[in-house]
Amino acid sequence: MPCIRPQKTFVDWCVEQQVSHVVIGDVEGVQRHTSAKKKNKKRRSRNTNQKLSQWQFGKLYDYLAYKLKAKEIILEKVDESYTSQTCPVCTRRKKVSGRVYRCRCGYKCC
Known part of the structure; x- marks a missing residue:
């Protein structure tokens, strides 16, 4: 093998x-x-x-x-601090609520 x-x-x-x-x-x-x-x-x-x-x-x-x-x-x-809360497009930080991340700039990820 x-x-x-x-x-x-x-x-x-x-x-x-x-x-x-x-x-x-x-x-x-x-x-x-x-x-x-x-x-x-x-x-x-x-x-x-x-x-x-x-x-x-x-x-x-x-x-x-x-x-x-x-x-x-x-x-x-x-x-790695705050990487799951930071938008990869506009770099705003937002605490995730639920399974889908949505940002004010329009970025969405599941």
């Missing part, structure tokens, strides 16, 4: 679709707060804490950056 490499598949898809710019979320800091329960904080299981502590944050980014650069595709890391 051949080894499946999702990163290569993604890069190949980007080339096929003529993508010139890829944006990924910056997940740095997710492993923080994996210690014991603090006052009024939700406690994670030991198993979840261990997985978060051992997560190799930069490995995927470095691999994608290398492969995408070879294909002349730009890779950008952005802060």
Whole structure:
């Protein structure tokens, strides 16, 4: 059975679709707060804490950056704060109510 490499598949898809710019979320800091329960904080299981502590944050980014650069595709890391509330057309922020996002500028996404 051949080894499946999702990163290569993604890069190949980007080339096929003529993508010139890829944006990924910056997940740095997710492993923080994996210690014991603090006052009024939700406690994670030991198993979840261990997985978060051992997560190799930069490995995927470095691999994608290398492969995408070879294909002349730009890779950008952005802060994920408020991304689900921000309109991609006019950049206004609106809290989503329901499954469909509607903005005053006319943008609609399901």
